[in-house]
Amino acid sequence: MLSTYTKLLRLSQGQLNLLEACPRKFQHTYLEQLNTPSNPQQEEKQTLGSRFHLLMQQQEMGLPIQSFLEADAQLQSWMAGFANAAPEILTPFIDNQTFRESEHYRTLQVQNYLLTVIYDLLIADRQQAQILDWKTYPQPPTRSKLEKNWQTRLYMFVLAETSEYSPEQISMTYWFVQSQGQPQSIKFSYDASQHKKTAKRLNQLLSQLSNWLELYQKDELFPQVPEAQKALCNNCQFAVRCARSQRGVRGASRREAHRSQVTEEAIANSLPNLDNIQEIAL
Numbered sequence: 368m369l370s371t372y373t374k375l376l377r378l379s380q381g382q383l384n385l386l387e388a389c390p391r392k393f394q395h396t397y398l399e400q401l402n403t404p405s406n407p408q409q410e411e412k413q414t415l416g417s418r419f420h421l422l423m424q425q426q427e428m429g430l431p432i433q434s435f436l437e438a439d440a441q442l443q444s445w446m447a448g449f450a451n452a453a454p455e456i457l458t459p460f461i462d463n464q465t466f467r468e469s470e471h472y473r474t475l476q477v478q479n480y481l482l483t484v485i486y487d488l489l490i491a492d493r494q495q496a497q498i499l500d501w502k503t504y505p506q507p508p509t510r511s512k513l514e515k516n517w518q519t520r521l522y523m524f525v526l527a528e529t530s531e532y533s534p535e536q537i538s539m540t541y542w543f544v545q546s547q548g549q550p551q552s553i554k555f556s557y558d559a560s561q562h563k564k565t566a567k568r569l570n571q572l573l574s575q576l577s578n579w580l581e582l583y584q585k586d587e588l589f590p591q592v593p594e595a596q597k598a599l600c601n602n603c604q605f606a607v608r609c610a611r612s613q614r615g616v617r618g619a620s621r622r623e624a625h626r627s628q629v630t631e632e633a634i635a636n637s638l639p640n641l642d643n644i645q646e647i648a649l
């Protein structure tokens with residue numbers, strides 16, 4: 368049982384996504400930090416995405432952004448497209464009844480976990496609370512994929528649990544600033560039945576995680592995706608380590624991922640730092 372833990376473990380939507388997709392991948396990625404380094408192209412895209420987020424934050428705080436725009440044609444074009452598609456967000460009507468904050472941070476404890484969300488922008492008034500999120504990659508995912516993503520589920524869940532707003536007053540909108548043509552938005556509404564469903568799934572997943580962490584400290588590995596779904600392993604960087612590689616396994620014993628000493632402290636420290644402004648990959 369996780370009652371042996373004394374520390375709350377911080378979890379983000381990215382970790383929930385990975386845990387649901389493949390618990391073993393969660394183990395390799397977060398507990399053992401075996402991620403392969405990203406390539407320069409990916410890094411460049413991530414940097415540009417982070418800069419756009421920073422720019423949007425500065426704009427929201429009323430700080431000057433012109434010099435940044437002049438220095439970067441890509442940012443300038445995204446910002447111009449966004450200003451055209453959603454002027455009400457960039458140049459809002461300001462009144463004292465509306466709360467607006469960029470990079471709005473919230474946490475919620477569920478079981479022994481501290482669920483952490485950072486909204487790119489939160490706009491709230493007497494009637495409703497809107498969560499907004501910026502994405503800078505070109506191809507938006509399908510609506511149904513986005514709906515199932517833990518970012519959508521967790522972001523609205525945490526707001527409903529930590530505010531006076533009922534689920535029906537909450538929405539989440541993604542803005543894809545680099546979509547073909549002009550920026551596109553995908554909006555999700557929320558209700559009590561979705562909230563109940565998310566609570567149930569979240570509690571299930573966290574109970575499973577507690578159990579797997581307990582076993583992991585006794586040298587048991589997290590479960591892999593079932594054999595029947597092992598097609599999912601084809602593009603996974605851990606396929607050899609998991610003995611799921613089509614190229615065969617050389618020297619990858621089941622205990623290759625053996626930890627020298629798995630302690631509660633090590634597990635807590637292995638979960639990533641959420642402080643930096645970064646675009647969240649879906």
Ligand code: SF4
Nearest residue numbers: 389591600603606609
């Ligand atoms: S290879 Fe398959 S089982 Fe192993 S981490 Fe990747 S997806 Fe999971």
